[in-house]
Amino acid sequence: MLFERLQKPSHRTLLIALVIPWLSAPLFAETDSKEAGKKSEVLIAELAEDESVEDVEHSAPLQRDGQKEKAPKPKTSRGGAGVDTPSSASRKVAPNIDLKEVAPPPEAQTSAPPETDADAAESEVMATEALAEPEPQPEIREGKVFTLLDNDVMPGTSTRLAWTPGIQIAGLSQTTPVLVVNGINAGPTLCLTGAIHGDELNGIEIIRQTMYDLNPEKLSGTVVGVPIVNLPGFQQGSRYLPDRRDLNRHFPGSPDGSLADRIAHSLFENVIRKCDMLVDIHTGSLKRTNLPQLRADMNNPDVAEFTRGFDRMAVVHSTGSAGMLRTAAVEAGIRTVTLEAGESHRIQQHQISAGVNSLTSLMERQGMISRMFVWGDPEPVYYDSDWIRADHGGILFSEIELGANVSEGEILGYVSDPITNAQHPIRSTSDGRVIGMAVDQVVMAGFAAYHIGTEAEVPGE
Numbered sequence: 001m002l003f004e005r006l007q008k009p010s011h012r013t014l015l016i017a018l019v020i021p022w023l024s025a026p027l028f029a030e031t032d033s034k035e036a037g038k039k040s041e042v043l044i045a046e047l048a049e050d051e052s053v054e055d056v057e058h059s060a061p062l063q064r065d066g067q068k069e070k071a072p073k074p075k076t077s078r079g080g081a082g083v084d085t086p087s088s089a090s091r092k093v094a095p096n097i098d099l100k101e102v103a104p105p106p107e108a109q110t111s112a113p114p115e116t117d118a119d120a121a122e123s124e125v126m127a128t129e130a131l132a133e134p135e136p137q138p139e140i141r142e143g144k145v146f147t148l149l150d151n152d153v154m155p156g157t158s159t160r161l162a163w164t165p166g167i168q169i170a171g172l173s174q175t176t177p178v179l180v181v182n183g184i185n186a187g188p189t190l191c192l193t194g195a196i197h198g199d200e201l202n203g204i205e206i207i208r209q210t211m212y213d214l215n216p217e218k219l220s221g222t223v224v225g226v227p228i229v230n231l232p233g234f235q236q237g238s239r240y241l242p243d244r245r246d247l248n249r250h251f252p253g254s255p256d257g258s259l260a261d262r263i264a265h266s267l268f269e270n271v272i273r274k275c276d277m278l279v280d281i282h283t284g285s286l287k288r289t290n291l292p293q294l295r296a297d298m299n300n301p302d303v304a305e306f307t308r309g310f311d312r313m314a315v316v317h318s319t320g321s322a323g324m325l326r327t328a329a330v331e332a333g334i335r336t337v338t339l340e341a342g343e344s345h346r347i348q349q350h351q352i353s354a355g356v357n358s359l360t361s362l363m364e365r366q367g368m369i370s371r372m373f374v375w376g377d378p379e380p381v382y383y384d385s386d387w388i389r390a391d392h393g394g395i396l397f398s399e400i401e402l403g404a405n406v407s408e409g410e411i412l413g414y415v416s417d418p419i420t421n422a423q424h425p426i427r428s429t430s431d432g433r434v435i436g437m438a439v440d441q442v443v444m445a446g447f448a449a450y451h452i453g454t455e456a457e458v459p460g461e
Contacts, residue, residue: 091147091150091151091152092150092151092152093151093152093154094151094152094153094154094157094159094161094180095159096154096157096158096159097158097159097160098158099158099160099179099181099211099212100212103160142155142184142185142186143155143156143182143183143184143185143186143187143220144182144186145182146180146182146189146222146274147274148161148178148180148224148270148271148274149161149162149163149178149270149271153180153182153222154182155182155183155184155185155216156182156183156184156216156217157182157216158179158180158181158182158214158216159179159180160177160178160179160180161177161178161179161180162175162176162177162178163175163176163178163226163266163267163270163271164176164266165262165263165266165267166262166266167259167262167263167266174231176226176228176229176231177226177227177228178224178225178226178271179207179211179224179225179226179227180222180223180224180225181211181214181216181219181222181223182216182219182222183216183218183219183220183221183222183368184216184217184218184219184220185219185220185221186220186221187219187220187221187222187366187367187368188221188222188276188277188366188368189221189222189223189224189274189275189276189277190221190222190223190224190275190276190277190278190279190362190363190366190368191223191224191225191226191271191272191274191275191277191278191279192206192207192210192211192223192224192225192226192278192279192281192359193207193226193229193272193278193279193280193281193325194206194207194225194226194227194228194229194281195227195228195229195230195233195234196229196230196247196248196280196282196325197230197233197239197240197246197247197248197282197283197285197344198228198230198231198232198233198234198235198236198237198238198239198240199233199234199237199238199239199286199344199345200239200281200282200283200344201283201344201345201346201347202281202283202341202342202346202347202348202351202352202355203227203281203282203283203339203341203355204227204228205347205352206281206339206341206352206355206356206359207225207226207227207281208225208227209352209356210223210225210355210356210359210360211223211225211227213356213360214369218369218370219368219369220367220368220369221366221368223363223368224271224274224275226267226271229247229267230247230263233247237345239285239286239344241259241260241263242259243258243259243260245258245259245260246260247260247263247264248282248323248324248325249321249322249323249324250263250264250323251264251268251323251324251325251327251328251329252264252265252268252269252328252332253265253266253267253268264325268325268328268329268332272325272329272332272334273332273334275334276334276335277306277334277335277336277366278325278326278329278334278335278336278337279336279337279338279339279359279362280325280326280329280336280337280338280339281338281339281341281355282338282339282340282341283340283341283342283343283344283351284340284342284343284344284436285344286344286345287343287438287439287441288343288436288437288438288439288448289342289343289402289436289437289438289439290340290341290342290343290402290435290436290451291314291340291402291403291433291434291435291436292312292313292314292339292340292341292342292351292354292355292358293313293314293315293316293339293340293341293435294307294310294313294314294315294316294337294338294339294340295316295318295320295326295337295338295339295340296315296316296317296318296337296338297317297318297319297320297326297327297330298315298317298381299317299319300330302335303330303335303336303337306335306336306337307337308365309361309362309364309365309366310337310339310358310359310361310362311357311358311360311361311373311375311376312354312357312358312376312377312379313339313354313358313379314379314380314381314382314433314435314453315379315380315381315382316381316382316385316435316453317381317382317383320338324338326338339355339358340436341354341355343439360373361373361375380433380455381455382432382433382435382453382454382455383454383455384453384454385432385435385451385452385453385454386429386430386451386452387448387449387450387451388412388426388427388428388429388448388449388450388451388452389445389446389447389448389449390415390424390426390443390444390445390446390447390449391415391424391426391445392415392417392422392424392445393415393417393442393443393444393445394415394416394417394418394422394424394442394443395415395416395418395440395441395442395443396413396414396415396438396440396441396442396443396447396449397413397414397415397416397440398412398413398437398438398440399411399412399413399414400412400413400434400437400450401434402434402435402436402437403433403434403435404433404434405432405433406428406431406432406433406434406452407428407431408428408429408430408431409427409428410427410428411425411426411427412426412427412428412434412449412450413425413426413449413450414426415443426449426450428450428452429452430452430454431454432452432453432454432455433452433453433455434450434451434452434453435451435452435453436450436451437449437450437451438450
């Protein structure tokens with residue numbers, strides 16, 4: 001698919017494009033739309049928050065109608081320059097590119113040779129001609145110009161931009177790619193973020209497949225994708241930033257705080273505040289895996305309604321913790337959920353397909369795309385959960401699989417002592433479903449091995 005270039009770049013335009021080769025693989029084919037299937041009722045529930053396992057946070061109880069008035073959304077601006085960007089006077093039109101095409105590697109920039117008298121005369125002639133024949137301005141069609149990172153992305157175009165938090169050595173700084181598809185028609189703005197923890201790979205591929213399958217000529221609204229937020233952590237294969245901080249505990253950040261605070265602040269002000277909706281994609285922490293699920297604050301009516309757009313995704317009620325991107329974005333009036341899928345350090349196609357399917361259903365539900373989409377059976381909401389821990393050290397051998405329904409007292413696995421040959425069973429403490437679990441590995445006493453979720457009951461029954 002080739003897109004028509006709306007404006008011919010001048011020789012002074014700087015193209016910013018950081019190329020990641022595997023971000024440019026073939027895309028899924030697009031089909032015509034027809035909404036089908038039954039959309040599920042979301043059951044209100046509550047569940048303990050456990051993103052890092054080691055530090056379990058409990059959600060606030062569910063707020064019933066009349067208990068708490070809905071807080072007014074703070075007014076946010078989606079236009080203008082961000083904190084780390086130049087003033088709006090220097091904005092430029094982003095180049096229209098086909099995201100499906102493999103981009104060339106960025107060329108090294110070299111300083112220009114000293115200008116001679118002949119060069120100066122030629123430059124003066126060119127300047128005179130430029131004044132006499134101004135370049136044609138791009139046509140603005142039915143959609144809206146989307147301004148991000150000091151670039152104007154025209155309706156019906158897609159582009160690659162670059163975000164930098166400005167925290168590295170200036171001569172060695174690297175930019176983080178930001179993909180933008182701005183639809184031909186007006187609509188909401190959806191933001192997708194991945195790899196806030198640098199070792200969580202499934203979200204990167206979920207965003208790549210979703211973004212590269214979009215046709216701006218058939219899109220209503222705008223989709224912004226940041227596949228790798230924590231670029232230093234990704235390059236080191238680490239969950240954390242170089243200062244050993246967890247970036248997802250520092251939002252919305254501050255401009256003069258720690259390294260994590262500054263990165264969080266730059267991303268939040270320059271990208272996140274420009275969006276109406278946000279899906280922050282994660283996986284289980286080290287050597288743990290999560291069933292594809294949404295973490296959402298079901299006390300917030302807008303967020304609860306937002307979860308209805310995700311096909312075949314279990315919903316886990318969690319108010320979130322201070323410093324999480326999800327928490328900060330909801331407080332800023334942006335409908336936000338966390339999408340958990342799989343385990344870290346791995347690319348898992350089954351989990352990726354589940355994520356792409358749910359994002360496609362979300363965009364279809366929001367009226368951003370029009371496709372033939374068949375909804376699956378509704379998934380439950382889990383209002384309570386419990387991490388079952390090993391009581392002995394040894395090697396963990398699981399007897400059940402992720403997503404299995406279990407009964408109270410059922411054996412989930414064994415911890416085997418390789419020296420004494422003792423076998424210690426781990427049993428479920430309740431009826432429910434395995435929504436997260438550790439992979440087989442060496443464990444010590446107290447290790448969180450199985451996450452059991454309990455299904456919500458219909459209110460009033």
